[in-house]
Amino acid sequence: MKDRYEKILTVLILLVPLLFALRGGYLQQVTGYLFLFLIQGYVAWFLYFKSGQPFFGYSVTMAVGAYGTIVLTTYVEGFLLPSMLISSVAAGLIGVLIFLATSRARGFYVSMASFLLAILFPKLVEAMQSITGGRSGLYFTGLGGIIGQTSLYLLVVVLTALVVGFFVWLMSTKTGQILTLISENDPLTLAVGINTFKYKALAYAIGGFISGLGGAMYVNYTGFISSVDIEVFTTVYIFFIPLIGGSRVLYGPIVGALFVILVPELLVSVERYMRIFFGLTFILVIVLLPQGLVPSFHQALARIRSARASK
Amino acid sequence: MTILLNGIITGLIMGGILSLPVLGVAVIYGITGVPNFGIGVIGVFGGFITWYLLPSNIGLAIAAGVAACFVIGYLVQRVLLTPISEKGGDSTLFFIITVSLGFVFEGLIRAIFPRPNISITLPRIGLLHFLGFSVEGFKIVALLFALGTLVAIRLSEEHTKGGKSWQATSQNLKLAKLVGINTTRVFGVASGIGCALACVGAIFWGSLYNLDLASGWDLGFMGFIIAVVGGIGNIWGGIISALVIGMVMSFSGYLLGGMWQSVILYAIVILVLIVAPKGILGSERSL
Amino acid sequence: MSTWNDGQADGIILNVSGLTCCYGKMTALKGIDFHVYDHEILGIVGPNGAGKTTLLEAIAGTGPIAEGQIEFLGRQIGRWPVLRRRQLGLALIPQDGYVFPMMSVKKNLEVSLHLTRGQRRQELLEYVYELFPVLWERRRQTASTMSGGQQKMLAVAIGITSDARVLLIDEPSIGLAPKLVTRLFDTFQKIRRDTGKTIVLAEQNIKVLNIADRLFGLEAGHIRFDENTANLSKEVVKDLYLSRGV
Numbered sequence: 001m002k003d004r005y006e007k008i009l010t011v012l013i014l015l016v017p018l019l020f021a022l023r024g025g026y027l028q029q030v031t032g033y034l035f036l037f038l039i040q041g042y043v044a045w046f047l048y049f050k051s052g053q054p055f056f057g058y059s060v061t062m063a064v065g066a067y068g069t070i071v072l073t074t075y076v077e078g079f080l081l082p083s084m085l086i087s088s089v090a091a092g093l094i095g096v097l098i099f100l101a102t103s104r105a106r107g108f109y110v111s112m113a114s115f116l117l118a119i120l121f122p123k124l125v126e127a128m129q130s131i132t133g134g135r136s137g138l139y140f141t142g143l144g145g146i147i148g149q150t151s152l153y154l155l156v157v158v159l160t161a162l163v164v165g166f167f168v169w170l171m172s173t174k175t176g177q178i179l180t181l182i183s184e185n186d187p188l189t190l191a192v193g194i195n196t197f198k199y200k201a202l203a204y205a206i207g208g209f210i211s212g213l214g215g216a217m218y219v220n221y222t223g224f225i226s227s228v229d230i231e232v233f234t235t236v237y238i239f240f241i242p243l244i245g246g247s248r249v250l251y252g253p254i255v256g257a258l259f260v261i262l263v264p265e266l267l268v269s270v271e272r273y274m275r276i277f278f279g280l281t282f283i284l285v286i287v288l289l290p291q292g293l294v295p296s297f298h299q300a301l302a303r304i305r306s307a308r309a310s311k
Numbered sequence: 312m313t314i315l316l317n318g319i320i321t322g323l324i325m326g327g328i329l330s331l332p333v334l335g336v337a338v339i340y341g342i343t344g345v346p347n348f349g350i351g352v353i354g355v356f357g358g359f360i361t362w363y364l365l366p367s368n369i370g371l372a373i374a375a376g377v378a379a380c381f382v383i384g385y386l387v388q389r390v391l392l393t394p395i396s397e398k399g400g401d402s403t404l405f406f407i408i409t410v411s412l413g414f415v416f417e418g419l420i421r422a423i424f425p426r427p428n429i430s431i432t433l434p435r436i437g438l439l440h441f442l443g444f445s446v447e448g449f450k451i452v453a454l455l456f457a458l459g460t461l462v463a464i465r466l467s468e469e470h471t472k473g474g475k476s477w478q479a480t481s482q483n484l485k486l487a488k489l490v491g492i493n494t495t496r497v498f499g500v501a502s503g504i505g506c507a508l509a510c511v512g513a514i515f516w517g518s519l520y521n522l523d524l525a526s527g528w529d530l531g532f533m534g535f536i537i538a539v540v541g542g543i544g545n546i547w548g549g550i551i552s553a554l555v556i557g558m559v560m561s562f563s564g565y566l567l568g569g570m571w572q573s574v575i576l577y578a579i580v581i582l583v584l585i586v587a588p589k590g591i592l593g594s595e596r597s598l
Numbered sequence: 599m600s601t602w603n604d605g606q607a608d609g610i611i612l613n614v615s616g617l618t619c620c621y622g623k624m625t626a627l628k629g630i631d632f633h634v635y636d637h638e639i640l641g642i643v644g645p646n647g648a649g650k651t652t653l654l655e656a657i658a659g660t661g662p663i664a665e666g667q668i669e670f671l672g673r674q675i676g677r678w679p680v681l682r683r684r685q686l687g688l689a690l691i692p693q694d695g696y697v698f699p700m701m702s703v704k705k706n707l708e709v710s711l712h713l714t715r716g717q718r719r720q721e722l723l724e725y726v727y728e729l730f731p732v733l734w735e736r737r738r739q740t741a742s743t744m745s746g747g748q749q750k751m752l753a754v755a756i757g758i759t760s761d762a763r764v765l766l767i768d769e770p771s772i773g774l775a776p777k778l779v780t781r782l783f784d785t786f787q788k789i790r791r792d793t794g795k796t797i798v799l800a801e802q803n804i805k806v807l808n809i810a811d812r813l814f815g816l817e818a819g820h821i822r823f824d825e826n827t828a829n830l831s832k833e834v835v836k837d838l839y840l841s842r843g844v
Contacts, residue, residue, distance in 0.1 A: 054403040101581060111406045112346075112535065113584050119532060120577040127571050232528065236410065243407075275418030282411035286404070287395065472712070479709045482698045485660055488680040489690050490756065491713040 007168060010251040014161040021150050032153045032221055034261045035160040039214035041241030041253040041260075042160075046167050047207040048239070049247035050176075052183025053200060057098055057114035059235035060121045061091040061208045065215025066225045067125070067132055070140050080142060084216040091212025095204040103197070118235040122227040137226025140219050156221055163210055168250065170206070179203055236282075244285050318562045326557020327454025328519065331512030332534030333541070333549040334457055338464070339384075339505035340538070341546070342481045343498045345392050345405050347505065349413030351531015353383055354509025356416045358517045361510075362429045369433070373514060377507045384506030385499040387412065393498050413531065417524050427524050431517035453515045454554075460508065461546055477501070509534065529573070536580040611636045611796060612657070612688075612764060617666035619652050626652040628819040629666070634764065634798055639790055641810030641827075642800040648816040650800035651693055654766045657798075658690035659683045670764070685713060689762035693769045696753035699742035703733050703752055706741055710756040718761065725792075726755040729785060747778045754782070758789065764796045765789075771803040783809050 017031045040058050047053050068087025073080050098117065102110040126134040144152050170176045178199050181189045190196045219225045237260050245256025264274060332351055339347050361376030391412075392405070421427055467474030480487040480497045488494050513522060513530060541552030556576065563575040612634035619627040626649045634640050642650050655661025657668055659680035668676045675683050698706050707726065711719050727734040730751045736744060741752060750770060757765050767786075771779040786797055787809050799806055807813070807827055815822040823830075 054406075102584065109539070109584060111403050112539070113581060115406070115410075116532065116536060116577050116580060119528065120574060123573045123577075127574055233414070236414070239407070273418060273422050275414050276422060277418070279411045279413070279415030279418060283391070283408055283415070286408055286411070287391075475705065475709050476712065478701070479698050482700055483695055485692065485695055486698060486756075487709075488660065489658065489684065489692070490710040490760065491681055491684040492709075493681055 006250045010164065010254070011161060013251055013254055014164060015157065018154060018157050021153055024150065028150070028153050030262075030265065032156045034257055035156050036214055036218045036221060037238065037241065037261055038160055038253060038257045039163050039217075040211055040238040041245075041257050042164055042167055043207045043211045043214070044239050045242035045247055045253050046170075047203060049242055050167075050171060050183060051179040051200070051203045052186065053099075053203060053207075054111040055095070055098065055114050055204065055207070056111055056235055056239060057095075057117045057121075058211055058238040059118050059230045059232070060114075061095055061211035062215035062218065062234075062238075063121055063125070063225075063230040064091040064094055065212030066219040066230075067138075068212070069142070069216040069219055070138050070225065071131060073140075073142070080146075084213070084220075087216050088209050088212035091215065092205045092207075092209030095208025095211075096201050099201055099204040103200075115232075115235070119232050122231050125227040125230070133226060135227050137224055137228070139224050141223065142220035144220060144223060152221060156217060159213075159217060163214075164250075166210075175199065175202065240282060244282070318565055319558060321564075322558025322561040323454065323554060324451065324519075324557070325561055326554035327451065327457060328512055328515045329530075329533055329537060329557055330457040330550045330553035331453060331515065332509045332530050333537045333553045334460060334546060335505035335508035335512070336531075336534045336538040337546045337549045338508065339502055342477065342501035343388065343392070343396070345388075345396060345502075346402060346409070346535070347387075347392070347412075347502065348406060348409040348531060348535065349387075349411075349416065349527075350384070350409075350506050350509045351513075351529070351534060352413040352416045352420075352527030353380055353387075353506045354511075354513040354530060355517075355522055355527035356380070356383070356420055357506070357510030358431065358513035358522050359420050359424050359429065361514055362431050362517065362522070363424060365431065376514060377510045380506040380510035381503040383503075385503035387506075388502035389495065389499045392502070393495055413527060417527060420524060420527075428521060429517065429523075430521040431514055433514075433518040453512070456511060457550060457553075461550065464546070473500075533576065536577070540580060540583045609636055610634065611671055612798075613667075613669040614657065615667050615669075617653070617656060617668065618664045619649070619656050619662055620664045621652075621662070625664075626819055627656070630816075630819075630821060632814060632821060632824065634796060635812075636763075637790070637794050637796055638811045639786065639797045639799065639809055641806040641813040642798065642816055643802065643806065643813055644816035644822075645802070647818070649819045650816055651768055653816065654690060654768050654798070654800055655692075658688060658766055660690065660692075684760060684762065687761075687763035688766070689757050689760035689764070690766040691753050691757040691768065691770065693772065697741040697749050697756070700740060702738050702740055703744075704737040706752060707733075707755060707759055710759045714759070714761055722759045722761060726758055729758070729788070730755055746773050747775070750774060750778075750782065754785065758793075762795070764798065766798045766800075768800050769802065770799070771801060771805070779803060779805055 014035075017035070020028045020031050040062055043061075044055075044058055047055050065084070065087045068090055069080075069084045072083030072086060076083065098114050102113045125132045128134075132138065143155070147155070171180065178189070178194055178196075181194070182196050182199060186196060241256035241260055242253045243256065244259050245254060246252030263278075332354060335350050335354070336347070339345065339350065357376035357380035359376075360379050361372045364372035364375050391408070395404070395408070464474070468478045469475075476487070476492045477497055477500075479490070479492055480494050484494060487497075509530065512534070513526070516522065516526065516530060537553050537556050538549045540556065541548030541550075556579070559579065560572050560576055564572045567575070610633045614633070615631050617627055617630040618625065630649075630653065642653065644650055652661055656663050659675075659678060663676055666676070667674060670683070670686060670688055673686065675686065675688070678686075698709060701709065707723060711722065714722065727737075732748060733751060733755055736748065741749060744752070754767075754770070757767065770782055774782065783805055786799065789795055790797055799810065807830075810827050812824070812826050813830060814824040
């Protein structure tokens with residue numbers, strides 16, 4: 001029952017912003033941006049919290065999807081949708097490659113390798129300035145020009161809902177259940193005779209693909225990308241979406257995304273202190289609220305309710 | 312021929328400087344088993360402190376920066392990291408926490424200091440001439456400093472009580488506690504020394520090149536990956552791999568251009584992680 | 599080293615009440631109550647998984663305590679860190695990881711004399727080398743290169759250098775040849791004779807009956823019996839060792 005309630009609530013929360021299209025303007029724009037990062041956040045939710053894989057290269061897969069789309073479309077006329085698809089597949093491949101490369105290592109080497117890639121990638125982009133525009137970035141018209149900004153926004157919202165739905169469905173399949181087993185006890189799952197390697201590779205492929213797709217949509221929506229957008233901090237942001245919001249509840253990442261994306265917007269005036277604030281918050285949340293904001297919020301709410309009832 | 316020699320020398324210098332954060336990483340990880348990814352930024356924070364106090368008195372400035380980093384490292388370990396490792400934190404968790412810590416200090420640099428991009432002017436010691444080359448004397452000092460620290464650590468492990476406790480803690484944590492060693496304090500000191508080393512490295516770096524908000528990550532991560540290549544926790548391995556990588560970087564810099572330097576570096580590391588996850592000289596956690 | 603009166607059991611110096619220890623969801627010890635008399639050799643027997651190691655580690659401070667109290671020399675040490683318990687006079691020789699592997703014998707002992715100062719250091723070292731001559735012979739040898747029996751001796755030596763009043767020893771006979779076990783147990787008796795230390799010995803090996811003044815039996819986290827060795831009925835011993843234990 002509760003599970004169903006969660007799923008329905010999440011879908012509703014995700015689809016309500018469709019109405020924002022009526023309002024348009026800043027609200028619509030920010031929400032679209034939020035949703036695009038929400039996609040990445042759910043990839044992180046899937047890959048780390050549900051499948052137990054310590055991957056930190058979300059900015060890389062997103063970048064591959066984004067840059068791939070631009071580059072391919074530039075070189076081949078009218079190739080937009082296929083190039084989005086190809087870049088997403090490429091992103092998925094990169095995910096698998098990272099997995100393969102680190103499968104022999106253990107512990108934080110895996111996290112470190114993907115994090116290193118996240119540091120390396122913007123530098124790579126800057127080094128290949130002639131193709132990628134480096135720090136100055138590239139402008140891109142893409143879908144926005146074809147179907148209009150509003151329709152694009154609606155597409156983004158629907159796509160996000162579909163992605164979430166996809167992950168929910170995936171976790172309920174045999175594959176998803178095996179991934180859950182792997183996240184709880186990898187060696188044991190292997191000992192039982194399950195080919196964990198195959199399933200983990202699959203998880204990385206799917207995660208990479210969807211992240212790449214999100215990146216491709218991102219560059220269509222915002223019309224611009226540069227190496228600054230895919231800096232290391234981005235991958236940390238993305239990881240913190242499910243971490244801060246709460247990974248146990250389905251709509252947790254939504255809260256996390258709200259936090260991670262909106263707070264910087266609101267605190268523009270004190271931008272100087274932003275990083276400190278974020279860093280400290282991250283640490284505090286990890287240490288004190290390991291379940292994330294949402295479950296802790298529930299607990300607090302329950303306490304308030306019982307306090308009120310006894311008055 | 313000139314290019315070759317130039318490359319080697321530049322490489323040695325760069326490697327020498329990098330060996331300091333590498334040492335810092337090796338020390339911290341070797342003793343505490345906690346990979347602290349924020350020490351680069353903490354070191355740069357200390358570098359900024361030094362820069363700020365430079366006009367007053369050079370010696371004081373350097374001492375202040377290094378001391379500050381020691382204290383920060385000590386406190387971070389005692390207050391944050393040791394309690395978490397007692398409760399059984401896994402390495403990914405430490406990764407996230409120490410990275411976040413790095414962000415906090417990056418933010419502090421931004422908030423406290425007037426400029427986000429500085430360069431530290433240290434006194435010129437004088438030029439060394441050999442083989443027709445003039446090398447700034449003090450550029451070599453970084454490497455000597457790293458070697459000196461290594462020797463100092465080794466000597467104290469043999470001859471001082473503190474050093475022996477240090478070695479015992481790294482070899483068998485539980486037994487060290489049982490024989491009455493204050494392992495929490497050992498961890499704190501190790502962390503403090505690691506950050507202080509990173510600070511010295513940052514100061515050197517800042518005088519050779521410059522320090523900005525990204526330097527902390529570059530130094531810290533370079534320190535880490537070089538340590539990994541050499542076999543993390545293995546101090547000698549760390550210094551050797553720092554020198555080798557320093558040279559590789561300077562050569563690739565000449566051949567391909569500055570932008571590709573870091574790319575080559577990270578590519579090497581990823582390669583090493585694939586081929587030899589324990590590092591080329593192997594052995595974790597041995598000093 | 600002064601000698602003391604053999605056979606005189608004095609007051610209770612260690613008192614454990616209601617001790618419950620858990621690892622995650624599994625409860626290893628369930629409300630244990632027992633006490634240790636000064637100068638006695640107490641044997642804790644029981645099969646694998648009974649909770650012997652958990653018990654000793656809880657008392658020493660290297661293992662978790664969910665509930666209960668531990669009173670030593672009149673102080674409640676349940677929340678004390680290992681260091682403080684050691685300073686008060688409680689030392690543990692663990693079941694494994696009992697030496698510093700990459701240090702010489704000499705250095706192992708130097709390190710374990712960490713809390714001791716001055717003249718006493720020398721006295722303890724001399725006593726240890728006297729008890730275990732082989733350690734003096736091999737004092738420059740790296741610990742990990744010694745045989746199992748020699749490493750065990752080093753472990754006991756480390757425990758002695760603690761100058762503690764109570765030695766907790768966790769299954770010292772594991773992996774030792776029978777002759778060595780007998781020698782080791784004899785050494786424990788000698789230590790008690792020479793120094794008056796209280797020894798709490800967790801063991802599966804039946805030979806512990808030879809040296810223990812009292813035994814209590816632990817099984818699945820509960821105490822099954824608590825008897826003076828002399829009073830133990832043959833039935834209980836048979837029951838313990840033949841059907842469940844060694």
